[in-house]
Amino acid sequence: MNSGFLLAVLLMVAPAIAAATFFKRIEYSTIVAATVDVVIASLLYYIRPPVGTFFVDNVSWVFIIMICSVFLLSSIYSLRYLSGKTRGFGLRIYYLLLNLFVISMLFSALINNFGLMWVGIEATTISSALLIMTEKTEGSVEATWRYIILVSAGVTFAFFSVILIYYSFGTLNVSAILSMHSRNTFFARIAVAIALIGFGTKVGIFPVHTWLPDAHSEAPSPVSAMFSGVLLPVALYVLFRIYEIDPDPELFIWLGTLSIIAASILLGYQSRYKRMFAYSTMENMSLALIGFATLNPLGIIGSLYLLISHSFSKAGAFYSSGNFLKSTDTKNVEEISGTWKNMPYSSASMLMSSLGVSGTPPFGTFFGEILILYSLAVGNYIPQLILIVIFLVTAFIGINYNVSRMIMGEPANFKEPGRLMPAVSIISASIPLLIGAYFLVVFNALV
Amino acid sequence: MNFSSAIYLTSAAVLITAFYIQGQRYLISAIRGQLVQSTIIAAIAFILAYTENSIDLLILGILLFFLRGVLITYLLAARVPMKKAYYFESGINVPYLFLVDLVFMVVSVFILYSIAFSGLVPVTLPDSPQDLLFPLLLFFQGLFLITSRRSTFTQIVGYVEEENALVLFAMFLLPVPIVIEASVFLDVLALVVISSVITVEKVNHEQMEELRG
Numbered sequence: 001m002n003s004g005f006l007l008a009v010l011l012m013v014a015p016a017i018a019a020a021t022f023f024k025r026i027e028y029s030t031i032v033a034a035t036v037d038v039v040i041a042s043l044l045y046y047i048r049p050p051v052g053t054f055f056v057d058n059v060s061w062v063f064i065i066m067i068c069s070v071f072l073l074s075s076i077y078s079l080r081y082l083s084g085k086t087r088g089f090g091l092r093i094y095y096l097l098l099n100l101f102v103i104s105m106l107f108s109a110l111i112n113n114f115g116l117m118w119v120g121i122e123a124t125t126i127s128s129a130l131l132i133m134t135e136k137t138e139g140s141v142e143a144t145w146r147y148i149i150l151v152s153a154g155v156t157f158a159f160f161s162v163i164l165i166y167y168s169f170g171t172l173n174v175s176a177i178l179s180m181h182s183r184n185t186f187f188a189r190i191a192v193a194i195a196l197i198g199f200g201t202k203v204g205i206f207p208v209h210t211w212l213p214d215a216h217s218e219a220p221s222p223v224s225a226m227f228s229g230v231l232l233p234v235a236l237y238v239l240f241r242i243y244e245i246d247p248d249p250e251l252f253i254w255l256g257t258l259s260i261i262a263a264s265i266l267l268g269y270q271s272r273y274k275r276m277f278a279y280s281t282m283e284n285m286s287l288a289l290i291g292f293a294t295l296n297p298l299g300i301i302g303s304l305y306l307l308i309s310h311s312f313s314k315a316g317a318f319y320s321s322g323n324f325l326k327s328t329d330t331k332n333v334e335e336i337s338g339t340w341k342n343m344p345y346s347s348a349s350m351l352m353s354s355l356g357v358s359g360t361p362p363f364g365t366f367f368g369e370i371l372i373l374y375s376l377a378v379g380n381y382i383p384q385l386i387l388i389v390i391f392l393v394t395a396f397i398g399i400n401y402n403v404s405r406m407i408m409g410e411p412a413n414f415k416e417p418g419r420l421m422p423a424v425s426i427i428s429a430s431i432p433l434l435i436g437a438y439f440l441v442v443f444n445a446l447v
Numbered sequence: 448m449n450f451s452s453a454i455y456l457t458s459a460a461v462l463i464t465a466f467y468i469q470g471q472r473y474l475i476s477a478i479r480g481q482l483v484q485s486t487i488i489a490a491i492a493f494i495l496a497y498t499e500n501s502i503d504l505l506i507l508g509i510l511l512f513f514l515r516g517v518l519i520t521y522l523l524a525a526r527v528p529m530k531k532a533y534y535f536e537s538g539i540n541v542p543y544l545f546l547v548d549l550v551f552m553v554v555s556v557f558i559l560y561s562i563a564f565s566g567l568v569p570v571t572l573p574d575s576p577q578d579l580l581f582p583l584l585l586f587f588q589g590l591f592l593i594t595s596r597r598s599t600f601t602q603i604v605g606y607v608e609e610e611n612a613l614v615l616f617a618m619f620l621l622p623v624p625i626v627i628e629a630s631v632f633l634d635v636l637a638l639v640v641i642s643s644v645i646t647v648e649k650v651n652h653e654q655m656e657e658l659r660g
Contacts, residue, residue, distance in 0.1 A: 116630070129638075130644070163616060
């Protein structure tokens, strides 16, 4: 058996084994599985499975490493975050669902079949829905329901796209379709447009984004981190693969631009910090979609840079939100101030993450954004470029103003929630700095 | 009567069940309507399996009947609360909903079909491409049911209707590989099981202050 193929299988087997230890210390076996997955994902960069059952290229590899890394961080963070929880699901069910969620995401990113990718995306809904209502508050149950019904309706619509792809090419094999010379049929174009709305629901593209702020604000923070950091990007990955069949840049770039405008405006109105970060995710996903849609190599690299940096920054933002929530017992920005004094680590990670998700230099997100904007200029999408720049600045001000209000001001009597949670938040928020530094090194070497 | 007419008539019957479900205030009636609808679609799969001599379509029909018809109906019906406040959806103006439903369906299907699907030539039914209108109508009917109701049960039935539309569309256009169809069935089943968990917690869905904005 080919070693690359074996690695790809092991990638999904590791969390499956962790899930099988349901009755005995599943939380620790999940952390071990996540660590193993990070190692395997790193090896996959050098040892690729042959194109067949799986399809791993440089693009899909970025998504795989993202999934495994955020999985590791979230599984460690959850240990402390969920300890002492008195209502809702127990720790074992939570970790079981977390493992199944990761398996379904990895499956979607690895598999070489549009139909099975669709199945994988739908499976992520099944496995993640119950994670949202882990704490079983009234808000979380309602958010779970909205998530299930809206995302399922959207993804069901996306199945029309899969049917049309099969109708057009007689196969659903990703690599086979992408290697065909004449892919620009009328129905392939319709399939791509339907996928934008269908899978766009899961990506959080305006106007089919409405589940996103509810699910992110009501889910436990490590789950919100998984949603923002990796679930939405995986849906974007599937959308990108379908987009490659017969690209329609005008449609995708305009809808992405509208989505950034909507997210930036809605973000400014939020009084709850987790909802605010959810809208920030919508903004970042839309920008990454635009980068892919340009089909310019720099735009695609920019999107990948943005996505990988965003996944850590946003995970850091949600972990920091979890720290704040645990200490202050409120999600309202107005009710928190002066955390810098008694919660220095969580405040630092919150600030770094908010700077990271809003694309501040030298975070990796900044360089990703610059590459995407550059590719828009090269492609002569000037009206969209101007609108995007204006609303990126609006979002930057909106996020950082709210975060600085929580951190600055008269010191309040809040305490750090232990050591582990702030440590994970800081690590996650710092990684985009390293990604930014790496970009500078590579850029200098090339220039 | 030839097979083409038989399929045309049974497809029309699917739409009738969709309208029947839309007109129901009693949850259990809507759920049973879904059973009838899935059974009729299973019957279409059996007719196509016979005419096309296809084992895949036969398996599909069996899956449709047992998983979607029997199992999902059982799962939903067993969880309907026995309190009148819950098993009966109050505050629903059925004639008004019918009217809006008709306008919504005609407009949406007309737009979608005329722009996107009118040139499709079904592999299974090459002589009657207009039959593709039935699954499209059913899809939008399911979508409307979800948006027009607040009961968890009715919304689940709306979702199952959407999935029924997909299967019908795939069967008419060309049989999608069975492995994918089977996965879709398992997905739907799992989603219904999860939804059933939610029905224990929450039977109706209203606006909430925490989820505004």
